[in-house]
Amino acid sequence: MLRAPDCSSLHWNFISEALNELRDSLRKMGLPLLVLNEDVVSAFTHLLSAYGKIVIHCHEETGNAISFERDRCVRNWTREQGIELIEYPQNGVIRGLRNRDGWSRKWNERMNAQIIPIPKSTKAPDLRITGVSLPSSTDLEINQEFGYENKLFGGEKAAHELLDSFLETRSKGYEKLMSSPISAPHHCSRLSPYLAWGCISSKVVVQATRARVAELKAEKGGLSSEGPRPRSLTSFLSRMHWRCHFTQKLEMEPQIEFSCFNRSLDNLRSRTPNANLLEAWRSGQTGYPFVDACMRYLRAHGWINFRMRAMLVSFAAYDLWLDWRLIKDFLAQTFIDYEPGIHISQLQMQSGTTGINTLRIYNPVKQGMDHDPKATFIRQWVPEVARLSISEIHDWGTDNFLRPTVDYPHPIVDHAEAVRLARQRFREIRTNANYKSDSEKVRQLHGSRKRATNRPRKPARR
Ligand SMILES: Cc1cc2nc3c(=O)[nH]c(=O)nc-3n(C[C@H](O)[C@H](O)[C@H](O)COP(=O)(O)OP(=O)(O)OC[C@H]3O[C@@H](n4cnc5c(N)ncnc54)[C@H](O)[C@@H]3O)c2cc1C
Structure with missing residues (x-):
């Protein structure tokens, strides 16, 4: 599992921090944390031979093909x-569903269920097997490339601190401030890795948020100048709902890890990468300063906000015409919050391969002007262009002026031309005899049944 191509030391370091904290919490209750570094079936075999009888309690995981296979073996x-x-069950993802009828109701039932209190103490087991100390990423030979600026520390305590500060103050203006990579790190909850790696549950987050909404509504009709507006938290609650909505797709159709939702689009893009384009994108050297700044920030922090993730994928998919399967593992490794169900669904959505969503093509120059108008973020992450004026930086991706000599690449593609070509390719493939029926299958299986807030209301210029 840990040596899988979608895993990185960023993940394991976070998990190890959480496990160390768990060890301390268990110790206070008189319980040990037993770590066994071996294949899961052989670990259970050892436990069985030591105790003669065991019962396995575990949570339902919606993971990748490797974890699916592991669970099958167990x-x-x-x-x-x-x-x-x-x-x-660990969240609002429902096992064994055949379609989405009634899914939102079931999600709500899960979120409303009682939170089970942690017992104060338990009977210490008779330990008949010796565990090992937690191995490091180096011991496990896991990729060490990403997240050197990551400040998120794994564990339940940090998760609750983040939740509290978000509900108390940080979420003020959330629905607007979430879009810029400058304001998002503070104003988004930052709970994603804690939810992904099991340090806090969706139910705990949803119940605390609903309670805070009720409190804010009661205080001066929700218009307290200090705290957030209830609508900021309602917007956050929608995202907690999307979290399970997207994961449910992988739960119901594990094949989407490898195939497009709409199978007619499977060969739309080549699966043999144009190595130069792929490497320019991965290393933040595309010649589009805002795209490169976001990529370099992501590699350093192991996190970037939703809009910028979508723009990075849009650039790879439409401007560079790269298949989502060529960038899936790389992005999984760079995201500290890697959650296969959200990741795969979002990658496909932002690449246009679901067949049920409108194409979301982001203009990287407009995004830079909208979300980094003074080019401060770009100057920090692409120092090569730091001495240029704001307009020279933003216009670097266009032919509006004579580019001064700086050690930074010219745009590797022409955005307008690439998008024109991409749209034309989509128009052509949509005439394919199977396209419509394949899209209908996707809608039947995965389409949200209620008019949820995650549908774009009208096409907007991105
Ligand atoms: C290509 C791509 C890949 C992504 N991969 C992941 C991933 O592997 N893991 C992951 O947790 N999120 C992923 N996201 C969704 C989103 O970008 C992150 O959840 C969010 O940026 C995490 O920061 P936060 O916790 O501060 O979010 P907040 O804005 O505070 O949102 C709260 C929570 O809601 C959920 N959430 C937020 N936005 C979405 C969304 N669009 N879809 C589903 N759930 C959402 C997350 O659990 C998040 O922690 C991806 C988005 C894109 C475009």
Whole structure:
């Protein structure tokens, strides 16, 4: 699992921090944390031979093909050994659904369920097996490339601190401030890695947020000048709903890890990468300063806000015409909050391969002007252009002026021309006999049943 192509040291370091904290919390309750560094079936075999009888309690995971296969092996093994295996849901993703009818109601039931209190103490087990200390990323030989500026520390305590500060003050103006890479790091919740790696549950976050909305509404009709407006938190709650909505797609159709939602689009883009374009994008050397600044920021921090993730993927998909499968693992490694269900669904949505969403093509120059109007973010992350004026920086991607000599590449593609070509390719493939029926299949299986807030109201210039 940890050596899989979508895993990185960024993930493991965060998980290790959370496990160390868990070890301390368990110790206070008189319980040990036993770490076994081996294949999961052989670990259970050792436990079985030490104790003679075991029961396995675990949560339901909607993961990649590797974790799916691991779970299948464990299930087979428990069946062969006659061992009880109890799986618990961990969020609003519902196992065994055939379609989305009634899904939102079920999600709400899960979110409203009682939060189980942590027992104060329990009976210490008789430990008959010796564990190992937590291995480091170096011990495990996991990729160490990303997240050297990451400040998010794994664990439940940090998750609750972030949730509290977000609900109390940071979410003020959330719905607007989430869009710029300058304001988003402070005004977004930053809970994503804690949710992804199990340090806090969706239910805890949703219930605390709903309680805060009620409190704010009661205070001066929600118009307190100090705290956030209730609508900021309602917008946040929609995203908590999307989280499970997207993960549900992978739960119901694991094949989307490898195939386009709409199968007619599977060969739209080549799967043999244009190595130069791919490398320019990955290393933040595309000649589009805002795109490069976002990529370099992401690589350093292991996180960037939603809009900038969407723009990076849009640039790869439409400007560079790269298949989403060529960038999936790289982005998974760079995101500290890697959650396969959200990641794969979003990658496909931003690449236009779902067949049920309008094409979302971002203009990288307009995005820079809208979300970094003074070019401060660009100057910080693309120092090569720092001495240029604001308009020279933003116009670097256009032919509006004679470019001064700086050690920074010229745009690797012409955005307008690339987008024209991309739209034409989509128009052509949509005439394919199977396209419509394939889109209908996607809508039937995955389409949200209620008019949710995640639908774009009208096409907007991005
Ligand atoms: C190409 C691409 C890949 C992505 N991959 C991931 C991923 O692997 N893991 C991940 O958690 N998010 C992913 N996202 C969604 C989103 O960018 C992050 O959830 C968000 O930036 C995390 O920061 P936050 O916790 O401060 O978000 P907030 O704005 O505070 O949102 C709260 C929570 O809602 C959920 N959420 C927010 N936006 C979305 C969304 N659009 N879709 C689904 N859930 C959402 C997340 O769990 C997030 O923690 C991806 C988006 C794109 C465009």
